[in-house]
Amino acid sequence: MHPTEPMPLALPTDNTWLDWVGRRGDDELARCQSLVDELKVSTPTSALDVLRLWNDAQVALSNAAAVGSLFAEVHPDKDVRDRAELVAQAVQKLDTDLGLDQDLYAVLARVDASGLDSDARRLLERTLRDFRRSGVDRDEATRSRLRELSEQGLLLSQDFSKNIREGVRSIRVRPEQLEGMPQDWIDAHPADGEGLVTVTTDYPDVVPFRTFAKDAEARRALVKEFLTIGWPANDAVLQEILAVRRETAALLGYASWADYDAEVKMIGNGSAIADFIDRITDLAAASAARDKAVLLERLRQDRPDATDIDGADVPHYAELVRKEQLAVDAQRVRTYFPFEAVRQGLLDVTGRLFGLEWLPVTDAPTWHDEVATYDVALRGRRIGRIHLDLHPRDGKYKHAAQFDLVRGVRGQQLAEGVLVCNFNRGLMEHDEVVTLFHEFGHLVHHVVAGDQEWVRFSGVATEWDFVESPSQMLEEWAWDADVLATFARNADGETIPADLVAAMRRADDFGKGYDARTQMFYAALSYDLHVNATTDLTGRLQELMGRYSVFPYIEGTHMHCHFGHLDGYSSGYYTYMWSLVIAKDMFSAFDRHDLFDPEVAGAYRDKVLAPGGRHDAADLVQDFLGRTYTFDAYAAWLAE
Incomplete structure (x- = not known):
């Protein structure tokens, strides 16, 4: 040292x-x-x-x-x-x-x-x-009101988050209603004294249950509970949050909160968000309609009178299509992804890719005994420390995100980041593996960009509609057969077959159009609620879902009450898809036959990640690609 x-x-x-x-x-x-x-x-x-x-x-x-x-x-x-x-x-x-x-x-x-x-x-x-x-240049009365609104907004945000975090719901089902579920999941969910099994809305329960459980009524019951987390309390809280933001924007001279928020992002202004949402909606229309028709046809094999398919059935029938028509059995796939092996594999892959060493710190104090700590070294010098808090527990954040613990400042303090997720302790779904790679991308960015003179530029400090791009690009390594072969093995020690990974890729392409349309529904909800006031949030949600999603609203649900991004991302949920457009373009610089090419990977690390916020994101990308980013790679991927 x-x-x-x-x-x-x-x-x-x-x-x-x-x-x-x-x-x-x-x-x-x-x-x-x-x-x-x-x-x-x-x-x-x-x-x-x-x-x-x-x-x-x-x-x-x-x-x-x-x-x-x-x-x-x-x-x-x-x-x-x-x-x-x-x-x-x-x-x-x-x-x-x-x-002020x-x-x-x-x-x-x-x-x-x-x-x-x-x-x-x-x-x-x-x-x-x-x-x-x-608002420092406003009159005293305006500055005083802005101060009040800021403090009020934080309290409301904390209430919104707490209602989600502490709002876990559940259903109780008979053991026979678990038909289709993986055996290890069933073993981890024994029946209680009344002979019933509790299934919660936490991700390790709700994701596999929606996917594998054959009992349609039980699936629908759990999905309805999941889509009403935080309701009705958060309906009122969200209305207050939106009112605070509307008034704040107006006092600062902006036409809407979306205009205020977009000013410091790559997109520039609120109306451009609406244009982007419509552009992606149009690009995804044909693919979405085609794949939805396949789902509906498969549903009709079980329910001949079905006229549509909604979110209570989509994950299950998408899995059946992938298994029956695309030869991918997710239950077989998950046997290659035991959690401990995936975690180590992720460290090995990212270490090799970015030239980093992840050094276990077994005696580091933490807030929970399941938290794993690593020092991070580059060229033999420690550049940061990470903490991995990856399993669910009561009272813990329910989604997946990277949190700062310390922002790196050259000569003053070491960059430290925390990855907070809610994964199974046993076998992982491949979607969870992809999520882990994605979120770890933020952690890499935080640490690699932590050698800064000015804290303002340290870590993930680029425009907010670019921050997802590096993480979305890192997902590509979780889809490569050669990469997965380095750590994906089943209980018999057999490496995941390359032909299975190829089939998984083909299966993943199924549904990307309707997934894009769903994302645009979320983005439209995020944008519209910050631009157009409404007294009926659920009614507005239904209207926007009808316009942008290809799946119908499920009666009695209130998804906006547990859509945490409405708080953190406010009007800017579009950033996920905006970032994906750039991520696809950046990935085009890599050789798909050699994803560890040290020259390309090193240039990406040093030109895109390491600068932090020292340059505009568009300039970082141009420096790496040697040109301005385009929609071409994304459009080609969507059309494949």
């Missing part, structure tokens, strides 16, 4: 988590405030020194924000989660106060950028833009 290398964050080694979370948050917030006070009272004469002092304040604020957002979602102790939420509230309050501080703004606005290098100038420009978007 280099003598000046920053050390990883010292986490608690005993039961003092409650005190540690509060102290870490409070200390970093106090440090931030002290540095800001110094900046205003004793302003340095050098432009660079002003920015460095501001950077130190932002480092402290980001440290407090990380501890609040992460541990509110993952700590097994509810008291710790609640304390972390208070930290997050304090972070939001200070961040809002800083953004006219004296602080005046200090930074006076900075002479003429002698700064390109990174420092970019930092100054982005910082001044942030102040303007906060």
Whole structure:
């Protein structure tokens, strides 16, 4: 280890988590405030020194924000989660106060950028833009109202998330209703004293049950529970969130929240989101109609009078089509993906691809005994630390995401990230393997881009509609037969056959059109609710589903109440598909017969990932591809 290398964050080694979370948050917030006070009272004469002092304040604020957002979602102790939420509230309050501080703004606005290098100038420009978007130039009454709205918005967001996190639902079924389920899943779900089996809406239950259970009534019952998580509470909470955002945008002079939010993204403005959604909808129309017809035809073999097919049946019949017509049996496929082997395989693959070493840290303190910790090294030097929290538990975040623990700053602090997922502890579905590769892509980005002078550019700091591209591209390695052969083996030690992987690829192509249309429904919902006020969210959901999805609404469901992206991504859920367009284009630079080509992989790591937010995403992609990105690769993939 280099003598000046920053050390990883010292986490608690005993039961003092409650005190540690509060102290870490409070200390970093106090440090931030002290540095800001110094900046205003004793302003340095050098432009660079002003920015460095501001950077130190932002480092402290980001440290407090990380501890609040992460541990509110993952700590097994509810008291710790609640304390972390208070930290997050304090972070939001200070961040809002800083953004509306006219004296602080005046200090930074006076900075002479003429002698700064390109990174420092970019930092100054982005910082001044942030102040303007906060409303610092508005009158006192407007600034006061913006402050109130910011604090109110955070509390509502926390309520929305908590209602999802703590809103697990379930059904109870007779053992014979488990027909079709994998035996290892059945073994893990014994009947209770009344002879019934509980199936929950957590992902390790709901995903395989929707896919494999033959009992249509039981599948529909579970899907309806899944699509009503957070209802009715989150219906009212979401209305308040949307109202806060509408008023905020109006006070800042924007026509809608979508225009405000899109201003700092690649897409640029709200109307372009609507145009993009319609473009993808049109591109996917033929493929979606073709594959839906195949599903409906297969459904009619079991229900001759069926006139349509909905989300309670789609996963099951898609699996039957893949098994019967495309020769892919997902239950056979999953036997090649025991969790421990997949996790190690992922580390081996990404290590080889990006030239990284993942070094287990067996004595690292963590918040739960299932969390695995690794130091990350590049060219023999430690560049970060990661924590993998990959299995479900009560009170934990219910989806899959990468969280910051520490944002890397050169010479000050080591980049640390946390991957939070909810996978089976036994055999994994291949879809789960793909998800793991995807989410791990964010973790790689966070660590590789952690060697930054300015915290503003550290980690996954590009425009928000680009951040999914590197992760979506990494999914390609989870579909390559040679890559999977390095770790995918069944209980008899047999490697997954290449012809099976080829069949899996063909089967995965089935449904991509209707999947794209479903994604555009989600994107349209995300956009429309932030542009057009409605008193009936469920009614608006039905209308948009009818326009963009090819599958009908399931009566009595309220999917928007557990659609967490309506909070985090607000009007920008389109970013997943926008990012996929770019991901497909970037992947075209790789040789499909040699996905580990060190020259291409190294260029991608150094030109796209390592810069973090130092350049616009479009420029990162152009530097890597040698040209502007296009829709061509995506359109060709969709048409295959």
